[in-house]
Amino acid sequence: MSQERDSGAPGGLRRLLREPLLHFMLIGVVIFAGISVAKGLNRPTVRIDAQELEQLASYWELQTQRPPTRAELASIIHERVDEELLAREAVRLGLDKDDMIVRRRLAQKMAFASEDVAAMAEPSDATLQAFYDKTKDRYATPARLALRHIFFSSDRTGVSPENGAEAALAELKAGRPAVGDPSMLPQAYADVAVTDLSRDYGDLFVAAALKAPEGAWVGPVASPYGVHLIRVEKRLAPEIPPLAAVRIDVRAAWLAERRAASNRAFLDKLRRRYKVEIAGLPE
Amino acid sequence: MAALKYVGPAVVVALLMGGAVAVSAVRSPQARPATSAPAAKAPSSPARLPGYNPDRNAYFGDLHVHTYLSNDAYISNVRRTPDDAYRFAQGEAIGHASGFPIRLEGGPLDFTAVTDHSEYLSAVREAARPDSPLHSLPFSQNLFGTDAAAMQRAFTAFVEGSRSRALPAEYDDPAVAGRGWAEIQEAAARNNRPGRFTTLIGYEFTSAPDGRNLHRNVIFQGSRVPGAPFASTVSADPEDLWRTMDGWRAKGIEALAIPHNSNGSDGLMFDSVRRNGQPIDRAYAQLRARNEPLVEISQIKGTSETHPSLSPNDEWANFEIMERYIGTDKPVTKFAGGYVRRALEDGILHRERLGVNPFKLGFISSSDNHNAAPGGVEERNYFGASGGRDGRPEVRDGLPAGAARTWEGGTSAAVVRQTRGGSGLAGVWAEENSRAAIFAALRRKETFATSGPRIKVRFFAGYDFPADVLTRTDGARQAYAHGVPMGGDLLPAAGARSPKFLVWAVRDPTSGYLQRAQIVKGWIENGVARERVFDVACADGLKVDPATARCAANGADVDLKTCQPDRFKGDVELRAVWSDPAFDARQRAFYYVRVLENPSCRWSTWDALRNGTPPNPRLPATVMERAWSSPIWFEPRV
Numbered sequence: 001m002s003q004e005r006d007s008g009a010p011g012g013l014r015r016l017l018r019e020p021l022l023h024f025m026l027i028g029v030v031i032f033a034g035i036s037v038a039k040g041l042n043r044p045t046v047r048i049d050a051q052e053l054e055q056l057a058s059y060w061e062l063q064t065q066r067p068p069t070r071a072e073l074a075s076i077i078h079e080r081v082d083e084e085l086l087a088r089e090a091v092r093l094g095l096d097k098d099d100m101i102v103r104r105r106l107a108q109k110m111a112f113a114s115e116d117v118a119a120m121a122e123p124s125d126a127t128l129q130a131f132y133d134k135t136k137d138r139y140a141t142p143a144r145l146a147l148r149h150i151f152f153s154s155d156r157t158g159v160s161p162e163n164g165a166e167a168a169l170a171e172l173k174a175g176r177p178a179v180g181d182p183s184m185l186p187q188a189y190a191d192v193a194v195t196d197l198s199r200d201y202g203d204l205f206v207a208a209a210l211k212a213p214e215g216a217w218v219g220p221v222a223s224p225y226g227v228h229l230i231r232v233e234k235r236l237a238p239e240i241p242p243l244a245a246v247r248i249d250v251r252a253a254w255l256a257e258r259r260a261a262s263n264r265a266f267l268d269k270l271r272r273r274y275k276v277e278i279a280g281l282p283e
Numbered sequence: 284m285a286a287l288k289y290v291g292p293a294v295v296v297a298l299l300m301g302g303a304v305a306v307s308a309v310r311s312p313q314a315r316p317a318t319s320a321p322a323a324k325a326p327s328s329p330a331r332l333p334g335y336n337p338d339r340n341a342y343f344g345d346l347h348v349h350t351y352l353s354n355d356a357y358i359s360n361v362r363r364t365p366d367d368a369y370r371f372a373q374g375e376a377i378g379h380a381s382g383f384p385i386r387l388e389g390g391p392l393d394f395t396a397v398t399d400h401s402e403y404l405s406a407v408r409e410a411a412r413p414d415s416p417l418h419s420l421p422f423s424q425n426l427f428g429t430d431a432a433a434m435q436r437a438f439t440a441f442v443e444g445s446r447s448r449a450l451p452a453e454y455d456d457p458a459v460a461g462r463g464w465a466e467i468q469e470a471a472a473r474n475n476r477p478g479r480f481t482t483l484i485g486y487e488f489t490s491a492p493d494g495r496n497l498h499r500n501v502i503f504q505g506s507r508v509p510g511a512p513f514a515s516t517v518s519a520d521p522e523d524l525w526r527t528m529d530g531w532r533a534k535g536i537e538a539l540a541i542p543h544n545s546n547g548s549d550g551l552m553f554d555s556v557r558r559n560g561q562p563i564d565r566a567y568a569q570l571r572a573r574n575e576p577l578v579e580i581s582q583i584k585g586t587s588e589t590h591p592s593l594s595p596n597d598e599w600a601n602f603e604i605m606e607r608y609i610g611t612d613k614p615v616t617k618f619a620g621g622y623v624r625r626a627l628e629d630g631i632l633h634r635e636r637l638g639v640n641p642f643k644l645g646f647i648s649s650s651d652n653h654n655a656a657p658g659g660v661e662e663r664n665y666f667g668a669s670g671g672r673d674g675r676p677e678v679r680d681g682l683p684a685g686a687a688r689t690w691e692g693g694t695s696a697a698v699v700r701q702t703r704g705g706s707g708l709a710g711v712w713a714e715e716n717s718r719a720a721i722f723a724a725l726r727r728k729e730t731f732a733t734s735g736p737r738i739k740v741r742f743f744a745g746y747d748f749p750a751d752v753l754t755r756t757d758g759a760r761q762a763y764a765h766g767v768p769m770g771g772d773l774l775p776a777a778g779a780r781s782p783k784f785l786v787w788a789v790r791d792p793t794s795g796y797l798q799r800a801q802i803v804k805g806w807i808e809n810g811v812a813r814e815r816v817f818d819v820a821c822a823d824g825l826k827v828d829p830a831t832a833r834c835a836a837n838g839a840d841v842d843l844k845t846c847q848p849d850r851f852k853g854d855v856e857l858r859a860v861w862s863d864p865a866f867d868a869r870q871r872a873f874y875y876v877r878v879l880e881n882p883s884c885r886w887s888t889w890d891a892l893r894n895g896t897p898p899n900p901r902l903p904a905t906v907m908e909r910a911w912s913s914p915i916w917f918e919p920r921v
Binding site for chain 2: 059062064065100101104105141142144153154155157182183184185186187188191192193195196199200201202223224225226
C-alpha cells in the first residue's frame, strides 16, 4: 500500500495537476480575487455635491431661522449619507418593488417631469388672442354706475319718508332743488359696481337704478334705510377687459389647459406603449 | 394750521401706501418656479379701481379663518380647502363637515385671510393619505373618528401632543408644512380680485405657554412672504416672532401680527412682565408696537373688550364672555391682562413710564371659524365653528340631550365645550378694495370690529369741524380735513381747547336697528386707570340724561317664540357731535365708540326655535349685536 503510495505520489500529483476540477477551482480563485480587487477599486460612490450641501443647510435654516454650526452641519451630512446608503441598499434588494408609497412618488415625479417638458412652450400672441376670444367672458367686470340719490330716512319724524320723497320729486320735476335727510352714506357715486350697490342698498334700489333713464330723477325707491330718489348719470354695461389688461391671467389659464391636455396625451401615449392586463376583466 | 397737528399719521400712511404698491407689483407664486422669463408683461394696472372713494369706503372681512390645513379642523372632519374658504367668502355655498350646505346670508365679504395654524401645518391632512409616510404611524390611527366624542378625544390628544412637542418626528417634516404653505399662497393668488375681493396671505402663530393663550394671526401685506411661517414650535415667545418679523421687514416682507383670545390667556396677553420675567422696557414696547398695531377684540370663543369684574359700571360689559382656557375646560382666574380696555389703560401707564405705549391697539373682530367659512357668524344662520364637533345643534348645547323636549335632563355634554358666540367681523375704512389699500388701513388702525352684523361706524376727533358737519353731504371729507380718524392720535390745541368727537353709525341692512352709540373713555388719574362709558346718541328721538350719561330706554324687545324684534324701535343711523365734559388737556386718554343694536335672538335661541324646544337656560336668549371703533388717543406733551 505504502509502496504503491510512494511510487504513486508523483504520478498522483501529475494526475491531480491534470484534473479539470482543479483547473476550474483555480480559475475560480483567480476570478474571485480579480473581482474582489476590482470591487475594492470600484466601490459605488455616495457623493453629496456642493449644490446639495447648500440645499441641506438652507433647508435647516428655514426651520430654525439661523445657519447651522459646524457640528450641526456635520450631523446633517452624516444623516444624509446614512439615508443614501440605506436607500441604495433597499433598491439593490428590490424593496422598492410593490410599495405603494414609492410607486406614488415615482408616478408623481414622472407626471411633474412630463409637465415640465410641456411647460417650455410659451404661447404666441396669436395663440393667446385666440384663447382669450374663446374664454373672455370669464374676465367680465360687473355693470357700473355713476349716480346721485336723495335720501329720506325711516328715522325721520313728521312727514313720512315716502311723502317726503314724493314732494321732493315734484320739486325736482318743476326744476327746483330738493333736499332729503343727512346720511353717512355717500350721496353721489362716480363709479360704483352694481354688486357693491346691491349689498349696501338692496336689490330694489339696484333694479330701479338699472332701468332708470340717464339724467332724470326717479323714485321713490325703498332700501333698508328708508326711501330714495335716484338719478343715474351714466351707466356702464358689464365690460370685458381687453387682452392686454388680463394677459397674465389668460396666459396662466392657457398654460393650465395646455398642461392638462399634455398630461392626457402623455398618458394616452403610454397606454399605447404598454399592454394593460387586469385580472378578471377582458382586455 | 390745525392740519399740521395731524401730519404724523398722514405721512405714515403715505409711506405705507408707497411701500404697498411696490410690493404688490411682485407677482404671486402661482407660476411654476422652474419656468422663467414669461414673455407676458404685467398689465399696467389702473391707478384707481372701480368704487374708489377718496373719503374711503367701509369694507368688511374676516382675518381669522381655518381650513383643512389646520390639524384641529381636519380632525373635526373639515375637508374644505383655502380655495373653498375664498369661494365661501365671495358668497358661494360649500359643504359643511356635518353634511349640509352652508352659505352666507348677508352676502359676500370684501376681504378675507386664511390663517391656518403654522404648527405642523397640514400634517393631519397628509397623514390621512394612504401614500403618506405619516399615514401608517400609530399616532395617526386615532385621528379620523367621525362622531363628536371621538373627534374631541383626537383633538385633545393632538393639542396636548403639539404643546408638549410629543408628536412623531414625521409630523415635523418641513416638506409637509411647505406644501400647505404653498397651497395657502396659491389660493390667495388665485382668488384675489382687485376692486371686488381681496385675499391676504396669513397664518396663525399658536403659542400657549401652560395653556395660556398667546395666539396671534400674522397677516402679510402682499405676495412676498417668508419661505416658512415662524411657528410657536420654534419659539413660543411672541418677542421672537416680532424679531423675526423685523427681519422679514428688512428683506422687504411686510406683515403685522394680531393677537386674539386674550380672554383665554389668564392675564398673560397684556401682562406687564415679559416671558423672561423682566418688566416691560422701552425696547419691548417699541418692538411690540411696531409689529402689533391691532387686536382681535371679539370672535367665536368670546369677546375680549372688557369683563364685568373689570368694568363694573358698564352695563353692557357682559357680552359673550368666555371664562375658560382655549380648547380646555380650565377656568380663567386673572381677568386683568386678558381684556383689551384694561390693556389700553395699562398702555397709557407704560407710556408715561417708558415713553412708548406697547398696547396702542386698533380693533378688529373675526370669526376663528374652522369650517373654511369666513364670516360664518350670523346668529340665525349659525353652523358652529369646529366642523363635526359643533356643526349640529344637538352637539353644541343648542338642544337638550337625547332629543328631549325640555332641559331637565341637561345637555349631551359628552365633549369639552366652551361658551361660543356668533362673532365677529373686521371692518376697515379704505379708498378701494385692494391688498394695498386694506393693508394700509390695518396699519394705520382705521379699523373697526363688529359682533357679526355689518354695522358701519365712523369716528373722528378735532377742534374745528364745521358746525353742520353731520348734516353736510361732504361730511366725511370735512371730517378728514379737520380731524383725525379712528386709530389716530389727537394732539393738543393751543389754549388747551376741548376737542369735538364725531360719531356716525349706520345699521346693517340685513340685521337689526341701532339702539344707541356710546363713547368709552379711559384715562389715568393720579397713577390709577379710570374708565367711563358715555351714551352719545340715542335712537327713537330719545335724549341722554346728562347726570347718568345714559339714553332713556327705548324698550326694544324680541319675541322669543318667533325671534321677531319689536317693530318701529331703533334707528337706521345714529349721529352725534360730542365733547368730553371732563376733558383735561394735560391728561393722556383714549376714546372709542361702541354702537349697540336692539336685542335680537342669539344663535342658541334660533336653534331652539327651529327645534320647537325652549332655549338653553344656561345661555343668554338674546344678544345686543354691536360694533366697536378703534380708539383715538389724546396725546399731550409729545
